[in-house]
Amino acid sequence: MGECKLYLGVDVGSVSTNIIVMDSDLKVLEKHYIRTQGRPIQILKKSFKELSGNLPLNSRIAGVGCTGSGRELAGAITGADVIKNEITAHGIATLTFLPDTKTVIEIGGQDSKIIIIRDGIITDFAMNTVCAAGTGSFIDRQASRLNIPIEEFGELAEFSKAPVRIAGRCAVFAESDMIHKQQMGHGVEDIVKGLCVALVRNYLNNVGKGKEILPRVVFQGGVAANKGIKNAFEDMLETNITVPEHYDVMGALGAAILAKKETDRAGCTKFRGFDSLEEDFTSTSFECDGCPNMCEVVEIKVGNQVVARWGDRCGKWGGS
Amino acid sequence: MVLTFPHMGKMYIPAKAFFEEMGIETVSPPPVTKRTLELGTKYSPELVCLPFKINLGNYIESIENGADTIIITGSCGPCRFGLYGIVQKEILKELGYDIDILILDPPREDFPKLMENLRRLGEGKDFKTVSRASRKAAPIVMMCDSLYELGIYKRAREEVKGDTDRLLNQFEMSIRHTHGADGVIKLLKEYKRRLRAIPEKKDYEPLNIGLVGEIYTLIEPYVNLHVEQKLGLLGAHVDRSISVSWWVRTHLLPDIPLRIKEKLILRRASSYLGLCIGGHAWQTIGHSINYARGGYDGIIQIMPFACMPEVVAQSILPSISHEKNIPIMTLTVDELTGDGGYNTRLEAFIETIRQQKSENRRKEKSYGRV
Numbered sequence: 001m002g003e004c005k006l007y008l009g010v011d012v013g014s015v016s017t018n019i020i021v022m023d024s025d026l027k028v029l030e031k032h033y034i035r036t037q038g039r040p041i042q043i044l045k046k047s048f049k050e051l052s053g054n055l056p057l058n059s060r061i062a063g064v065g066c067t068g069s070g071r072e073l074a075g076a077i078t079g080a081d082v083i084k085n086e087i088t089a090h091g092i093a094t095l096t097f098l099p100d101t102k103t104v105i106e107i108g109g110q111d112s113k114i115i116i117i118r119d120g121i122i123t124d125f126a127m128n129t130v131c132a133a134g135t136g137s138f139i140d141r142q143a144s145r146l147n148i149p150i151e152e153f154g155e156l157a158e159f160s161k162a163p164v165r166i167a168g169r170c171a172v173f174a175e176s177d178m179i180h181k182q183q184m185g186h187g188v189e190d191i192v193k194g195l196c197v198a199l200v201r202n203y204l205n206n207v208g209k210g211k212e213i214l215p216r217v218v219f220q221g222g223v224a225a226n227k228g229i230k231n232a233f234e235d236m237l238e239t240n241i242t243v244p245e246h247y248d249v250m251g252a253l254g255a256a257i258l259a260k261k262e263t264d265r266a267g268c269t270k271f272r273g274f275d276s277l278e279e280d281f282t283s284t285s286f287e288c289d290g291c292p293n294m295c296e297v298v299e300i301k302v303g304n305q306v307v308a309r310w311g312d313r314c315g316k317w318g319g320s
Numbered sequence: 321m322v323l324t325f326p327h328m329g330k331m332y333i334p335a336k337a338f339f340e341e342m343g344i345e346t347v348s349p350p351p352v353t354k355r356t357l358e359l360g361t362k363y364s365p366e367l368v369c370l371p372f373k374i375n376l377g378n379y380i381e382s383i384e385n386g387a388d389t390i391i392i393t394g395s396c397g398p399c400r401f402g403l404y405g406i407v408q409k410e411i412l413k414e415l416g417y418d419i420d421i422l423i424l425d426p427p428r429e430d431f432p433k434l435m436e437n438l439r440r441l442g443e444g445k446d447f448k449t450v451s452r453a454s455r456k457a458a459p460i461v462m463m464c465d466s467l468y469e470l471g472i473y474k475r476a477r478e479e480v481k482g483d484t485d486r487l488l489n490q491f492e493m494s495i496r497h498t499h500g501a502d503g504v505i506k507l508l509k510e511y512k513r514r515l516r517a518i519p520e521k522k523d524y525e526p527l528n529i530g531l532v533g534e535i536y537t538l539i540e541p542y543v544n545l546h547v548e549q550k551l552g553l554l555g556a557h558v559d560r561s562i563s564v565s566w567w568v569r570t571h572l573l574p575d576i577p578l579r580i581k582e583k584l585i586l587r588r589a590s591s592y593l594g595l596c597i598g599g600h601a602w603q604t605i606g607h608s609i610n611y612a613r614g615g616y617d618g619i620i621q622i623m624p625f626a627c628m629p630e631v632v633a634q635s636i637l638p639s640i641s642h643e644k645n646i647p648i649m650t651l652t653v654d655e656l657t658g659d660g661g662y663n664t665r666l667e668a669f670i671e672t673i674r675q676q677k678s679e680n681r682r683k684e685k686s687y688g689r690v
Contacts, residue, residue: 087668210638
């Protein structure tokens with residue numbers, strides 16, 4: 001039996017870091033969904049260490065793709081073959097598994113997006129603008145405030161008989177509305193359902209504004225686990241919503257698929273190897289005083305070797 | 321009198337040259353940095369739009385460098401900009417700075433006041449000096465914009481990524497040590513020549529992206545998170561609907577052809593928006609339609625958070641996008657300095673358009689064969 005080629009997909013998001021390992025038949029072998037906890041480098045190191053122990057013996061990593069808001073960082077650390085934005089990564093993953101998709105709704109920790117697909121290519125997209133109301137971190141916060149485990153938060157909404165109205169436009173308004181309704185004596189399930197509806201309303205008015213939402217509609221991202229939100233989408237759009245099997249790691253999966261394409265073309269990978277990931281990574285930042293622009297430059301070092309620098313405008317430090 | 325003015329892109333280059341030719345001592349504000357933003361937000365009303373805060377930061381930093389008189393243009397509304405000068409004056413007074421603000425309002429508003437301000441600015445200079453200085457400085461406005469336009473052209477096509485920016489950065493470093501209009505013109509010419517010499521990729525066809533939106537956020541790169549540079553490095557050619565020279569040519573100079581052209585562009589907007597509602601919302605709509613007609617690949621609207629006129633324009637843009645079949649994206653800027661979210665949006669925007677374009681081309685080809 002020949003050695004088996006594996007592909008790594010890394011999605012470093014604001015709230016969670018997802019890592020997947022897939023084989024060359026696009027089958028997901030490993031799936032890590034960890035909280036970023038504001039320390040992406042440590043989290044990546046730790047999960048890679050765990051991951052390397054779980055891989056089949058006769059396997060090797062044949063490609064790495066990074067996405068998410070921390071993609072540059074993750075790319076520098078791993079030696080990625082592909083560093084891609086989340087829109088493309090999510091779109092590619094959805095299209096690979098559900099080729100007839102026309103609309104992708106993705107709600108993650110801090111971003112929510114809509115991706116419009118026609119004839120198998122991404123034709124349009126939108127992301128939330130300034131406010132994070134309606135994204136995962138807000139739901140997370142509300143769940144912990146109500147002392148409900150996040151996993152049960154969405155299911156609770158299904159018990160609601162008379163959902164209350166919650167303002168969904170702004171996280172501060174929504175929270176104060178929820179507190180007010182709770183002090184008036186409304187049941188928790190009605191408030192939770194009200195919140196789900198409010199968030200969906202906000203999403204459709206803000207992110208989905210002016211977009212033609214046609215079926216098949218696919219709902220992915222961490223929030224897709226929330227049944228309350230999914231049901232609210234189905235009610236409001238009057239269509240069935242598909243939640244893909246790997247809904248929570250679609251970005252990472254897309255990155256891995258792109259990495260496979262890239263390495264198939266290039267013939268080799270730039271992956272640094274798991275051993276090098278065990279070395280010491282340091283990231284330091286300094287303010288360049290070369291000119292009055294005073295750019296904040298970030299420097300990533302492996303041991304004593306500088307692997308990446310960015311943040312400068314002029315190209316002096318190799319970034320821009 | 322030591323004069324200063326707020327930053328707006330490269331406006332400081334011709335402004336500096338003009339006042340130096342006039343024999344008026346000037347202090348150019350240091351480039352907009354974190355500190356400018358911090359000073360500005362600390363002393364501004366929280367809800368005011370971003371340009372106000374940056375202006376105020378510029379003033380304070382200039383005052384620290386010895387300025388005692390500030391010159392700004394005004395407008396009597398209808399958007400918040402109409403109140404900038406007056407409120408900023410009050411704030412600086414409360415902070416205990418002993419400075420003078422000369423607000424140059426459009427002539428139709430209060431002509432005697434404008435003349436008085438200009439007279440104070442002229443400080444007994446005769447008409448000959450003023451006209452000589454204007455004649456010498458006016459071409460710098462155009463030359464400066466043309467240098468940066470060449471930069472946009474080159475950046476999208478440069479063979480070695482970063483060449484253009486390295487050169488433009490050098491230019492900005494040298495301009496600070498240059499004095500008078502002649503020196504500036506010489507430097508502009510030199511850098512234009514050097515910029516032209518940057519090797520380009522062969523047979524590369526960049527996407528054409530039009531930028532529309534609020535004038536200040538469009539022109540000041542610190543505020544728009546260097547959107548032109550980012551798009552350029554993604555390989556897109558950017559056309560900015562509004563520039564400093566555009567403003568000078570449509571407001572100060574008797575440039576009739578450009579004024580007529582602008583009128584026509586605004587007229588095209590009439591089925592969506594038929595009047596000035598403050599700021600540059602009307603231009604945003606007009607120029608978006610113009611870009612769509614001109615075969616551009618996409619449009620990006622940039623505005624400061626909660627900018628009243630641009631919010632109106634923003635809500636009109638989806639109809640234009642739909643009816644004229646052109647992708648339009650809106651970016652709202654505020655005090656953010658982390659640009660990750662913007663990079664993602666810009667990268668995805670460009671990539672989406674590029675894929676769509678090559679798909680269309682593929683289809684055209686296959687239809688051609690049938």
